[in-house]
Amino acid sequence: MNVMPSYEQEEFRTGVRRLADAAPLEPGGFDAARYAAAWSRFAEAGVAGLCLAPVMGGFSGAAEDVALIAAELGRAPGATPRIETMVLAAVLLSSGAEPAIARLREKFAAGQSQPAVAWFEGGDPYGQDMPQVQATRTDDGFTLTGRKMAVIGATTADCLIVTAQLPARGLGLFVVDPAAARVDMRGYRLSDTTPVADIVFHDTPALTDRPIAEGEHARAILHKALDHALIAQCAATLGGMDRAINLSIEHLKTRQQFGRPLADFQALQHRVADMFIATNDARSILYAAIAASRGDAVPRAAAASRCKVKISTSARSVIGDALHLHGGIGITTEYPVGHLYRRAMVDSLLMGDADYHLARLEAGGVDWRMDEQPAGVVECLARA
Amino acid sequence: MQKLGYSAEDFAFREEVRTFLREQLPPELAALEAQHSHLKRRDTDPWQKLLAARGWAVPNWPKANGGPDWTAVQRHIWDVEYGRANAPEYNIIGVGMVGPVIAEFGSDAQKAYFLQAIIKGDLHFCQGFSEPGAGSDLASLKTRALRDGEDYVVTGQKIWTSHAADADMMICLARTNMEVKPQAGLSMILLPMDAPGITVRPIRSIDGIESINEVFLDEVRVPASAVIGEADMGWTYAKFLLTAERTHNAYLGMLHRYLDRLRIATAGLGPAIRRRLVQLEIDVEAHDWSVLRVRLGEDERLGGASASALKVTASELLIRAGMMEVEALGPSALVEADGQASALSNWVDRGADGKMSQLLYWRAATIFGGANEIQRSIIWNTLAR
Numbered sequence: 001m002n003v004m005p006s007y008e009q010e011e012f013r014t015g016v017r018r019l020a021d022a023a024p025l026e027p028g029g030f031d032a033a034r035y036a037a038a039w040s041r042f043a044e045a046g047v048a049g050l051c052l053a054p055v056m057g058g059f060s061g062a063a064e065d066v067a068l069i070a071a072e073l074g075r076a077p078g079a080t081p082r083i084e085t086m087v088l089a090a091v092l093l094s095s096g097a098e099p100a101i102a103r104l105r106e107k108f109a110a111g112q113s114q115p116a117v118a119w120f121e122g123g124d125p126y127g128q129d130m131p132q133v134q135a136t137r138t139d140d141g142f143t144l145t146g147r148k149m150a151v152i153g154a155t156t157a158d159c160l161i162v163t164a165q166l167p168a169r170g171l172g173l174f175v176v177d178p179a180a181a182r183v184d185m186r187g188y189r190l191s192d193t194t195p196v197a198d199i200v201f202h203d204t205p206a207l208t209d210r211p212i213a214e215g216e217h218a219r220a221i222l223h224k225a226l227d228h229a230l231i232a233q234c235a236a237t238l239g240g241m242d243r244a245i246n247l248s249i250e251h252l253k254t255r256q257q258f259g260r261p262l263a264d265f266q267a268l269q270h271r272v273a274d275m276f277i278a279t280n281d282a283r284s285i286l287y288a289a290i291a292a293s294r295g296d297a298v299p300r301a302a303a304a305s306r307c308k309v310k311i312s313t314s315a316r317s318v319i320g321d322a323l324h325l326h327g328g329i330g331i332t333t334e335y336p337v338g339h340l341y342r343r344a345m346v347d348s349l350l351m352g353d354a355d356y357h358l359a360r361l362e363a364g365g366v367d368w369r370m371d372e373q374p375a376g377v378v379e380c381l382a383r384a
Numbered sequence: 385m386q387k388l389g390y391s392a393e394d395f396a397f398r399e400e401v402r403t404f405l406r407e408q409l410p411p412e413l414a415a416l417e418a419q420h421s422h423l424k425r426r427d428t429d430p431w432q433k434l435l436a437a438r439g440w441a442v443p444n445w446p447k448a449n450g451g452p453d454w455t456a457v458q459r460h461i462w463d464v465e466y467g468r469a470n471a472p473e474y475n476i477i478g479v480g481m482v483g484p485v486i487a488e489f490g491s492d493a494q495k496a497y498f499l500q501a502i503i504k505g506d507l508h509f510c511q512g513f514s515e516p517g518a519g520s521d522l523a524s525l526k527t528r529a530l531r532d533g534e535d536y537v538v539t540g541q542k543i544w545t546s547h548a549a550d551a552d553m554m555i556c557l558a559r560t561n562m563e564v565k566p567q568a569g570l571s572m573i574l575l576p577m578d579a580p581g582i583t584v585r586p587i588r589s590i591d592g593i594e595s596i597n598e599v600f601l602d603e604v605r606v607p608a609s610a611v612i613g614e615a616d617m618g619w620t621y622a623k624f625l626l627t628a629e630r631t632h633n634a635y636l637g638m639l640h641r642y643l644d645r646l647r648i649a650t651a652g653l654g655p656a657i658r659r660r661l662v663q664l665e666i667d668v669e670a671h672d673w674s675v676l677r678v679r680l681g682e683d684e685r686l687g688g689a690s691a692s693a694l695k696v697t698a699s700e701l702l703i704r705a706g707m708m709e710v711e712a713l714g715p716s717a718l719v720e721a722d723g724q725a726s727a728l729s730n731w732v733d734r735g736a737d738g739k740m741s742q743l744l745y746w747r748a749a750t751i752f753g754g755a756n757e758i759q760r761s762i763i764w765n766t767l768a769r
Contacts, residue, residue, distance in 0.1 A: 284673035
């Protein structure tokens with residue numbers, strides 16, 4: 001019995017990997033334009049459509065398909081866009097019934113759109129369902145006023161998905177045209193060179209005259225989007241771990257010191273073995289999260305948090321060990337392993353670090369006793 | 385496409401297993417197992433008969449040999465539920481090693497006799513592999529089995545032999561050919577433990593229990609038919625066992641048993657240990673799925689690497705869980721597990737009895753079953769190939 005991805009998955013993955021491998025490693029990393037070009041390259045190749053369910057005009061939306069491709073993007077940091085943005089956009093856009101939103105989805109699925117998701121205002125990543133950005137009702141719809149932080153890909157986005165507080169309180173999801181007047185952006189980069197922007201909205205008009213989702217429904221959608229994005233982020237990190245191990249083995253076999261290859265030294269062999277062990281268990285916790293992602297919100301959230309705790313912790317150590325095994329070149333931007341490490345550090349902090357998710361698991365309301373949770377069935381993702 | 389995880393049928397099966405264990409497992413046996421987990425066969429034999437009657441005595445065996453022919457997921461469920469119910473390990477060498485190797489390589493006569501005897505619990509086995517000079521380096525073992533007419537005469541010394549005093553037979557790895565390279569001249573031979581020339585000396589381990597032994601073999605005479613399969617093929621058979629039973633050292637049941645106990649032991653304690661419990665749960669969950677992935681045959685290309693990873697992880701998790709337990713139990717855990725103190729001292733929590741002893745026993749998990757460094761070398765060799 002072989003647990004392998006299906007033929008279609010394998011085909012698609014191979015295509016994405018080829019694309020990722022073809023992109024040159026830029027020592028300077030991304031600027032906004034280069035990031036936008038990378039987004040287009042992968043979105044047009046089908047990665048955006050993959051994040052969207054078939055009923056929404058995409059061709060999957062299944063967490064394991066997304067994870068499989070996320071791992072490919074994570075193998076090549078500095079050349080690939082952040083898939084968690086695509087996942088967030090796909091889930092949030094799927095909640096809207098308006099024709100304008102349907103058109104956006106269609107463009108997104110075809111890889112012709114670059115939405116940015118303005119959901120974060122600082123602080124607790126899962127506490128963003130009570131935003132400070134205020135929605136005000138006007139004669140012909142809503143305007144938004146307030147600030148968002150670190151919006152990934154915002155300066156080159158053609159649409160902004162924004163969370164805001166509704167006039168009668170409660171969460172509302174809106175779409176804003178970034179070209180509209182009264183949107184101020186200040187672009188900067190994260191430490192792994194991901195381009196982001198802080199955004200100030202001043203009575204900025206929303207695209208549709210109603211929120212694309214509101215109240216409890218909007219809250220549930222946002223949490224679902226965050227959980228799925230977190231799982232995709234973890235899968236990307238895992239791809240980086242796999243790559244780091246492969247790079248390390250290659251390096252140890254090639255690099256000569258003391259008159260023989262480093263691969264001859266048992267201390268280094270065993271360090272690679274420990275990296276494999278950690279990565280193997282990291283892959284397993286991803287499977288668990290994918291299985292739970294089909295289920296109810298509470299076990300799904302708990303599984304996503306467990307996944308983040310395990311993968312962010314082990315990625316720091318595994319990719320950090322890979323960096324160490326490379327010696328001096330490990331810390332240069334001319335060689336991939338340093339990019340992997342930088343990306344893993346940013347991943348480990350974005351959307352809540354391990355301590356944050358441990359606290360979330362401990363807090364009442366999230367049942368962290370995994371033994372009674374019905375683990376769903378997950379189609380398999382084999383190691384690259 | 386292969387699916388991973390539990391289906392509705394699997395959840396129904398879990399209920400069936402839970403019901404069986406709840407209704408059939410004698411509470412006093414479960415209590416005994418929870419306390420020290422080195423039960424004697426007189427304690428476990430009646431239980432094994434119950435399992436045999438249900439058709440579940442040999443969970444890892446295929447139907448053709450009298451096993452339940454469970455799927456990977458069913459076996460996984462069984463392991464977890466069995467451990468959580470404090471059901472005792474029984475005749476693990478017979479069920480886990482002798483049975484599978486005889487089913488694969490044994491003569492028809494050996495199959496006819498031994499497989500049923502193992503299922504019914506009529507024969508208990510101990511494992512005679514390690515020697516004073518051959519621990520991790522198994523190929524260097526010195527015990528010799530010399531051909532003498534229709535017999536073999538076995539002389540040597542085995543060590544770390546669990547339950548030797550309780551076993552009917554030993555599955556002994558001995559050198560039958562001195563002319564070839566070390567791995568090539570080994571045979572697997574079944575020795576009756578009451579044969580003249582066998583002396584068992586118990587070793588008291590740091591857990592305070594005499595479960596392991598030295599076994600001295602002084603010209604033990606057995607017929608040639610005691611050799612499993614063919615002579616000189618012992619190394620091949622041992623390697624077969626490693627691949628056939630790749631999840632043998634995953635200790636799923638024991639780990640889940642620890643988690644259950646830790647949830648109770650840490651209730652009402654401070655945030656630090658409760659946070660460590662959450663972390664342990666996460667790591668056990670990951671390990672759970674790693675075991676399932678190996679059992680489903682995922683990653684066969686890296687099969688050796690994944691199975692070796694299971695052993696390293698499981699042994700480290702067991703020790704971590706045991707450490708947390710004695711910390712959670714506090715001063716009570718300090719007391720030696722002989723039942724005296726808990727009867728006399730009112731400050732000793734009865735639940736603590738035997739828990740330090742168990743931790744001290746499981747400390748050996750990084751050593752036995754192929755030391756963790758052996759596993760790490762297997763992983764490297766598989767990856768770097």
